[in-house]
Amino acid sequence: MARNLRAGLIGLGMMGRHHARNLRALEGVDLVAVADPGGDVHGTAPDLDVLPDAESLIKAGIDYAVVAVPTQFHREVALTFADAGVHCLVEKPLAFDIGEAEEIARVFEHKGLVGAVGYIERYNPALQEMRRRIADGQLGQIYQISTRRQGAFPDRIHDVGVVKDLATHDLDLTTWVAQSPYATVGAVSTRRSGRNDEDMVSIAGRLADDTITNHMVNWLSPFKERITVVTGEKGALVGDTIKADLTFHANGKADTNVWETMASFRGVSEGDSVRYALQRTEPLRTEHIAFRNAVLGDPSDIVTMREGLHTVRVVEAVLESAQAGRTVSLSF
Structure with a gap:
C-alpha cells in the first residue's frame, strides 16, 4: 500500500492558515511540518513545532512544499526546495520580478520537479x-x-x-x-x-x-x-x-x-x-487536489511555473x- 505524501508549509499568515487547513483534510497527504520565522500567530498548527526556515522543512523529510511567504522571498525559498529535490506550490505571483521568475521556472524544469503557482481564481x-x-x-x-x-x-x-x-x-x-x-x-x-x-x-x-x-x-x-x-x-x-x-x-x-x-x-x-x-467546492481545496495529483504524475490541472512566468x-x-x-x- 502506497504511503501518504509528506507535505510541508512555509508561511503561516493569512493564506498559510487556509493552506494548512486544506492540507490536513487532503486525502493521501499528511501535513508533517510547518515553518515561519514569525511563529504561528493564527494558531494554524498547534500540534506541530513551528520551524524557522525552508532548510528545517527539508530536514523533516517532505515530498512537497507549499510556499506562502511574502513575494519578495519566493525566489530564495523556492530555489532552496528545488536544490533539495522538493516539489513546490508557490503562492502567486511566482516571483517579485521577471528575472527571479525565469530563474525559478528554469531550475524546476531542469530538475524535473513539479512546480505550480497558486492562482486560486x-x-x-x-x-x-x-x-x-x-x-x-x-x-x-x-x-x-x-x-x-x-x-x-x-x-x-x-x-x-x-x-x-x-x-x-x-x-x-x-x-x-x-x-x-x-x-x-x-x-x-x-x-x-x-x-x-x-x-x-x-x-x-x-x-x-x-x-x-x-x-x-x-x-x-x-x-x-x-x-x-x-x-x-x-x-x-x-x-x-x-x-x-x-x-x-x-x-x-x-x-x-x-x-x-x-x-x-x-x-x-x-x-x-x-x-x-x-x-x-472551495477553490483552494480544488487547487490542492490538482497539485497532489501532479506530484503523483498527473500535471494536467496545475498552473505551471511557465504560465506563472508569463503572468x-x-x-x-x-x-x-x-x-x-x-x-x-x-x-x-
Whole structure:
C-alpha cells in the first residue's frame, strides 16, 4: 500500500492558515511540518513545532512544499526546495520580478520537479464551468474579456501594489479562459492611500488571438467585487467568484425595437438568461487536489511555473505602461 505524501508549509499568515487547513483534510497527504520565522500567530498548527526556515522543512523529510511567504522571498525559498529535490506550490505571483521568475521556472524544469503557482481564481467553480463552456463552443468566437476586482485595502499587504497582488489574478485567468497569451497592454495607475505602491489601476489589453481585454482593479472601494465577463458571438458568460455564480446571457432574436422605450435600455435584441446550478467546492481545496495529483504524475490541472512566468511578464508590462504612459508589447 502506497504511503501518504509528506507535505510541508512555509508561511503561516493569512493564506498559510487556509493552506494548512486544506492540507490536513487532503486525502493521501499528511501535513508533517510547518515553518515561519514569525511563529504561528493564527494558531494554524498547534500540534506541530513551528520551524524557522525552508532548510528545517527539508530536514523533516517532505515530498512537497507549499510556499506562502511574502513575494519578495519566493525566489530564495523556492530555489532552496528545488536544490533539495522538493516539489513546490508557490503562492502567486511566482516571483517579485521577471528575472527571479525565469530563474525559478528554469531550475524546476531542469530538475524535473513539479512546480505550480497558486492562482486560486482558476479553481473557482464559476470560472471552471466558464472555461468548460467556452471550450465547448457555447460563446462561439470570443470578442472581449472584462474583469472588475475591487475592495478595501488589506492591511496584510506591505511589499507590493495592487497590480502584483490583485491584478495578477485577472491577468492569469484571462489568458487561461481564452487560451491565448497577452500581446499588448496599456495601463494607468494612481496612489491615493499614501503608500509607495499603486492602489488603483485600469488596464486595457489585446491577446494574441485578437481578443480585447480590460481590467479595473483597486483597493479603494467600500465594497468587494470579483466579476469576470466574457463576451462572444453567441452571448456572454458572467462569473461572480465571490458567490461562485455563473450566468449566461444569450444573443437572441427577440426584437425590442417595436417598443422604443424598452429598446433604449434592453438593446436591439435579447435572448434567454440562465444562472447555472454549480457544485460549489472551495477553490483552494480544488487547487490542492490538482497539485497532489501532479506530484503523483498527473500535471494536467496545475498552473505551471511557465504560465506563472508569463503572468509576471504581463504584470511588469502593466507597471511599465503605467509609468511610461504608453502601450507595451509582449512577445509570445
